Amino acid sequence: MSEQRPAPAGAQRPALVPPPRWSRWIGSFLAHVLWRTEVIGAERVPAQGPVVLVANHTGLPDGPVLFGVAPRPSHILVKEEMFVGPVGWVLRRSGQIPVNREDGGRAALAAGRDVLRRGGVVAVFPEGARGRGDAASARAGAAWLAVNGSAAIVPVAVLGTRRTGESVNAVPPPRRRLVVEFGPAFTVERPAGTSGRDAIAHANALVRTALAAVVADAVERSGVALPEDDPQRTR
Helix, strand or coil: CCCCCCCCCCCCCCCCCCCCHHHHHHHHHHHHHHCEEEEECHHHCCCCCCEEEEECCCCCCHHHHHHHHCCCCCEEEEEHHHCCHHHHHHHHHCCCEEECHHHCCHHHHHHHHHHHHCCCEEEECCCCCCCCCCCCCCCCHHHHHHHHCCCEEEEEEEECCCCCCCCCCCCCCCCCEEEEEECCCECCCCCCCCCHHHHHHHHHHHHHHHHHHHHHHHHHHHCCCCCCCCHHHCC
C-alpha cells in the first residue's frame, strides 16, 4: 500500500469482536497438532499496549499459524475474498479484518487503527501477497498503522508453509516442521515538521529492513529455507 488515509466518510468499517478463546484454540491446534511449529522469541511481543505484528508471507496457512502462536489475541488483515463459506464464518467470528481492495484497504486500516487505540494487536503481511517471503518489498499499510496507532512494531518470520515447487494455494502435509520467530520490538515516530507521506515512507523503510533481517536470521538459525521459485509459476 502507498500512503493511506482513514476510511472516507460513509465507508463501512468491519464490525470487530475480540478474538474469542475458541478461535485461538483452532489456531493453536493447526500450529502445534496438525503441523509442528517451533516458536522463538514470543516474549519479545510487548505484554501490553498497541502492537503491530508484521510478517513475511509465503504460504496459505501463514495467517492461521501466526494467529495460533502469537502470545496475545490478534486481528489479522486478510483479503476480503477469504471471507466466504465456513472459513469466512470463522474469520468473522474470530475478529479478523477483511481488506477490500476497491477502497484501497482504507476501511481495514481504519478498523486496525481502532484496535490499536484500544491497546490491541493487529497483524499485517506487508508484502501484500504470497511470494518468496524475503521482504524484498513492503506496502505501507503496516507503517501507517504503527504511526497512526502509536504502536510498537514486531517483525515476524514465518517459515516452512510453502517450499520450492509448491503452489501458493497448497496446504502443507501434516506434521511438517514450521518456524515462527518474533524479532525485537521497535517504535517509529513522526519527527516534528515531517509530512505524513514522508513519515510513512520512513517508517515503511524501517519495517521492511527489520522484517528482512528477522527472516534472514530465522532461515540461518533454523535451516528452513524460503521457496526459491517464482510463485507466479506455482499458482
